[in-house]
Amino acid sequence: MYILIRVDSSTLIGSGHLMRCLTLAERHRQNGDEVTFICRDLAGNLSGLVQDNGFKLVVLPRSNCDKILTGYEKWLTVSQEQDAADVVKIIQQLGKVNRVVIDSYAIDEKWEKIVRPYTDELFVIDDLANRKHDCDILLDQNFYLNKEERYKELVPEQCKLLLGPEHALLRExxxxxxxxxxxxxxxxxxxxxxxxxxxxxxxxxxxxxxxxxxxxxxxxxxxxxxxxxxxxxxxxxxxxxxxxxxxxxxxxxxxxxxxxxxxxxxxxxxxxxxxxxxxxxxxxxxxxxxxxxxxxxxxxxxxxxxxxxxxxxxxxxxxxxxxxxxxxxxxxxxxxxxxxxxxxxx
The missing domain is CATH 3.40.50.2000 (Glycogen Phosphorylase B;)
Incomplete structure (x- = not known):
């Protein structure tokens, strides 16, 4: 399989999202899959860890966006539409992509619907359960007393849910x-x-x-x-x-x-x-x-x-x-x- 991972790190975001995606990438590598990361060049990013761990890295340029972004949109520094279009261009250059993994609180079904035609499968990592996703698999590794209820009506009916710490992305x-x-x-x-x-x-x-x-x-x-x-x-x-x-x-x-x-x-x-x-x-x-x-x-x-x-x-x-x-x-x-x-x- 060819796996594409869209994730960022920065002074604002921190490093947790990137680190857990590196863990996921290592599991794919052990299965013989090829993995490429797409990360935007954000202030205080740790994207260099991707290459340090032997994975391919495509860096999206710093944003010149003049749109006022609010909430988690600030994480992307561009609109979801622009970010998705940037990713589609990379997929078209790479060729066949079997799975796109998304780990960002700033991304929802708006982004996912744009990218979906260019991959076989969308895999979302989330913690918030506060927005709709158009994905095939969703992983939320966190402990919640109501974990089984949180994603009702937020994902497609056929979406496979991986919920709870038993699915935690832990390094070897x-x-x-x-x-x-x-x-x-x-x-x-x-x-x-x-x-x-x-x-x-x-x-x-x-x-x-x-x-x-x-x-x-x-x-x-x-x-x-x-x-x-x-x-x-x-x-x-x-x-x-x-x-x-x-x-x-x-x-x-x-x-x-x-x-x-x-x-x-x-x-x-x-x-x-x-x-x-x-x-x-x-x-x-x-x-x-x-x-x-x-x-x-x-x-x-x-x-x-x-x-x-x-x-x-x-x-x-x-x-x-x-x-x-x-x-x-x-x-x-x-x-x-x-x-x-x-x-x-x-």
Whole structure:
């Protein structure tokens, strides 16, 4: 099969969509399929990771669009019609395309109807269930209490739905890490901090301040703290300096996240795609929602007891984080959360 993947990354979008598409692309490659990515040249993009992983990349030019875009349309930086026309031109140059994968909150049936005549199959990756799709397969890997109801009347009747964490796009390293990891005893030995590739709301600095305060109070004695940031994080230098001052381990754009998660006893992070990596490794987490699309997911995950949810980024303080970390010095809370996460994949 020839697979085309339309996905973007940027300072605004973050890196989660691109990373999960790279995971999907690797599965196709293992099946002998050929994969090409189409990504637009956006500010702070990480499209270079596509070629670093050995996949073909076609870069769409930066936009000169003078149309006022709102909501998730801003992600594309052009109209859906223009973006779809750009993709059709590429398909015509490439020849036969068996499947087009779309991972963008800015794309809906308007785009898909334009591209449909040029491919055998449309595969949509979504989290929002807030718009109609003209697709053959839809994947939503997130945990929702009402997951079976969310896409009713939003996709064609014949569309195949892949819903829930059991369909999560996890890199091979996570399966290997799970095989090798030692059982956690519920005590705090290692804390991992990671709020995504861009961390546009700067939750990392907030977490470092909170952990520094707990350290200075003598509450995290003999606890190792590792802070990970993405290459697109605009505050890398200041975060690095802060970690050096506090004697926290600082890492940038790592390729061993599964190993770091397996070694951790608690993670401070966001409510994005990393959620399912954490859950797969039964890693307890204190979570802040850093985007509107994470609110519902975090609420439902908290209700199910698989995360400790602090709320929206603009309402979470360093003192909220301190109080949450203190709760995880209670091993019973950690062990209970681990059991509930493991049941998601059983």
């Amino acid at each position: 390293e996570f399966y290997l890490a799970k095989e090798k990891m030692k059982p956690r005893d519920g005590k705090l030995h290692n804390i991992l901090v990671f709020y995504g590739g861009a961390d546009a709301t700067n939750e990392t600095s907030k977490a470092i301040e909170a952990l520094s305060l707990l350290k200075s109070n003598g509450e995290l004695q003999n606890v190792n703290i590792t802070v990970v940031v993405g290459g697109s994080n605009l505050r890398n230098e200041s975060i690095s300096n802060h970690c050096l001052k506090e004697d926290f381990k600082y890492l940038c754009q790592v390729n061993n996240m599964a190993e770091l998660m397996a070694e951790a006893d608690l993670m401070l992070g966001a409510g994005g795609t990393t959620t399912w990596e954490r859950c797969f490794l039964s890693l307890p987490a204190i979570v802040t929602a850093v985007a509107e699309n994470q609110f519902h997911i975090c609420d439902d995950c908290a209700t199910a007891g698989i995360i400790h949810y602090l709320g929206q980024w603009n309402k979470v303080t360093i003192y909220d984080i301190c109080e949450a970390v203190r709760k995880f010095t209670n091993s019973e809370m950690s062990i209970s959360m681990q059991k509930k996460m493991s049941q998601l994949f059983s």
